[in-house]
Amino acid sequence: MTLLRAFAAVRAPSRSVLRSYSTAHTASSSSSLGSWAKLAVGLSAASVAAVYLYDSRAWVHRGILMPTIHFLLDAETAHRAAILAAKYHLCPVDRGVDSDVLATEIWGKKISNPIGLAAGFDKHAEAIDAMFGVGFGAVEIGSVTPQPQPGNPLPRMFRLPEDRAVINRYGFNSEGHQAVYDRLKSRIRNFLYRSASGSESLPKSLKENRLLGVNLGKNKTSPADSDDDYIKGIEKLGEFADYIVVNISSPNTPGLRALQRREPMERLMQEVKDSRDKLSHRPPVVVKIAPDLTDEELDDIAQVVMKVGIDGVIISNTTISRPATLKSDPRLIREMGGLSGPPIHSLSVATLSKFYKITGGSVPLIGCGGVLTGEDVIRFAKAGASLVQLYSSMAYEGPGLIADLKDEVTRILNRENKTWNDIVGLDHK
Template sequence: MDQDHLKNAKNATRRIGRLRSLGIVTAGAAALVAGIAAYKKQDQLVRTFVMPAVRLLPAETSHQLAVLACKYRVCPVSQYEDEQNLHTPFFGRMLSNPIGIAAGFDKNAEAVGGLQDLGFGFIEVGTVTPVAQEGNPKPRVFRLAEEKAIINRYGFNSEGHQAVLQRLRLLRSKEDFNGVVGVNLGRNKSTMSPIADYVQGVRVFGPVADYLVINVSSPNTKGLRDMQTKDKLRELLEEVNDTRSSLDKNKNVPIFLKLSPDLSLDDMKDIVWVIKRKKSRVDGLIVSNTTVSRDQIESSKLAEEAGGLSGPPLKSLSTVMIAQMYQLTDGKVPIIGVGGIATGSDAYEKIEAGASYVQVYTALVYEGPALVENIKAELSALITQQGYTNVADVVGTNCKFYLAKK
C-alpha cells in the first residue's frame, strides 16, 4: 500500500509539473495573440505592454512561441510597400528589400511564410545538421535586458536534414510562394567527418535553396571554429564546390561562408586567400556570427555565461569586420552584414561599410514585429537624404571610415 501511495504521489507531482509548464506556455500564447491583435491597431501597445509581458517568460519559451506565431501565420502581415530604392539584385533574383532574418530564429524551416508576412526581403533557416540532435543542455539562452542583447549556447539544436527538406519541398510546391530562402548548414556534434556533414548538406539542400551557408563560426560546438583555419577551410570548400558542381539541379546555387567576429586580421587574410582560389571560392560572406568577447558587457551579471553574444554589443565589432573583409576582397565578394542592427541607421552603417544585404534577429526579441517595417522606412529615407538612388549605390561608400575605427 505504501508503494501505491508513493507511486500516486509521484504521478501527481508530474501532473502538477506539466500543468505549470502548460500554464507558462498558455500565458505566453495569450500574450502573443493579444500582441498580434494590438499590433494591427497600434504598434505602441505592443512595444509598451505586450513585448515586456512576453519577456517575462523564459527566453527559449518566448523564442518557441514566436516561431509558432509565424508558423501558423497569426503574426501581422506587413502593410508597408517597399520603396524602389530598396530593391536590389541577389544572384539572378530581385529582392524587394535587403533586410533578412538571420539563421537561428527559424532553425527548422517552420516559419518561413510568417516571416515573409513580416516584410523580410529574404529568409535564412537553420542551422541544420544531417542528423537530428538536441543541442546543449538548458538553460542555453539568456537575455541581457539593459544591453538589449542575448547570449545563446544552443549548440545546433536541429530536427535534421530530412525534416527540414520536406518542409522546404512543400513550401516550393505552393504557387503563392516566391520568396528567397537560404539554408544554413552545420555539422553534428558527434560527427566522425565534419566535412562529410557539410557535403551532405550541399547535396540535400542545393536543389531547393536560393543560397547555402557554410557555418564554421558558431562558438557553441567544440572545434567548429577551427575549420576557419587556412588549410582546413581550403579542404572543406574544395569538397563543397565539387559537390555543388555535381548536382543535377541548381548546380550554381550560391555558397556563402559565415565568419566569426573574433578572427584576427591575419586570420581574415588567410580566409581571403582561400576563397579567392578557384577550387575553394565562395560567392558571398556573412559577417558575422556571435562573439565570445565580453568587452562590452563586463558589468553584466550574465557576462560569465558561456555562449555567443549578439545585439548592440556586437554592432561595432561586426561593422568594422565588414569593412575589413570588403577591403581585403576588393569589394568583389558580396557580404551579408549581421550584428546589432535595430534601426535603419544601423543597417545603413553596415551597408556603407561594405555589406550588400543585412540580417537582423536579436532586435526582433526586444522591438517586436514592427521592427522590419521601421528599419526599411528609415533606411529608405536615409538613402534618399544622402543623395543615392538605390541601396546598391551605398555599398562600401564609407569603408575607410570604419577601417579607421579598428
C-alpha cells in the first residue's frame, strides 16, 4: 500500500509530463517495440528493487537505477519521485558504522561524519529521517519562504549529462513556513511517543549526534530592502534547527544577491543574530554565499561575518557562470539558472580557500559545490571546510553515493594516517 501511495503521489503531478513523453516515444517506435521496452524496464526495476532497498552501496544505483529513471522521467519529476520514495521509506539505509576517523565537532556538537545534504533537495521537510538514514551526518531543508509560492514556470530544472551537472531555476518554490512547521512539529511528537513507548526504531538523527539545518529564503513579492522574511523564519522554525541558514545567494530570486553587498548584509545579519538570540537554544547562524564574487566582495563579506559574529559560512551556492569546459548540448548550457555539479567544484574550493585565508580559519566553513568523489571531499577539507555538502551528484549516482563517499574518505584518511579534524585547513598550515 505504501508503494502504491508513493506511485500515485508522484504520478499525479507529473501526468502531463509523462503523457507528453509517452506520445513522443510511441510516435518514434512501433507499438511492439514499446511493449518490449516497457517489459524490459519493468523486469529491470523488479530485479534491482530488493537490492536497492537493502544495500546502500552505489553500484546498483549508478549502473541501473539512475539511468532507468533518467530514461523515464524529466529532471524535476525525478526529483519529486525521489522525495516521495524517501517520504514513504522506499530508499536504502546505510547499515554501516561510521569510522572514528570521520568524527568531527562543530559548534560544540559532535557528529559521526562530516558529509551533509545541501538545501534544495528536501525543500519542504518531507524526507529528513530518510536522508539521515542513507548516511548523511547533516541534513539541510529548504529554502523555506514565509508564504507558499510556486516558484518559476516549468521547465526549470535541466540535466547536463555529459558534465554530470544540473541547471535549475526553481525560484524558491516553497510550501511556506506553516507547512514545514507542522512537519517538524510532527517529527518531534513522533520521537517523543516512540521514546515513551521504548521503541528501538527511532530516527538516526534523534538517536545520534546529527545536525538538522533550516535554510531560510525570501518571498519573491517581498520588498527588496526588507529583512522581515528571514526574521519570520527564525521565529517560526528556529526552535527545530541545529543551525539556521540565511540564503542570500540564490540566482533565481530577483535582487537577492544584492544582499551580499557589505551594508545591506551587515544590517541583515545583525537583525538575524538579534532574533536568534531570543531563542532558548540559540542555534548557530550561517550565511550561504555565491561562488561568483570578486575578491573585494569576498573580503567585505568576511569582514561582516567577523564583525557581527556570524557562526559559519556555506561556500557556495550555484554559479551563473558557464565554464568553457562544459561538454553537454549547447542548448542546455544556455538555459537560465544556477549551474551545479562537478564543473563548479574548483570554483567553490577556490572561493572557500580565499575566505579561510581572510578569516584566518576563525569561522567554521561548509564546502558545497561539485562533490562527486572522496577526493572532492578531502579537497574541500584541506582548503578549510569543517563540513562538506552535496546534492546534484545524487541525481546521477543515487543515494548509495553517501556510503561510498564515506568509505573512500576513510580509506584516504587511513592511508595518510590522519583524522578528519587533522586535515581541515591543512593547505594553509
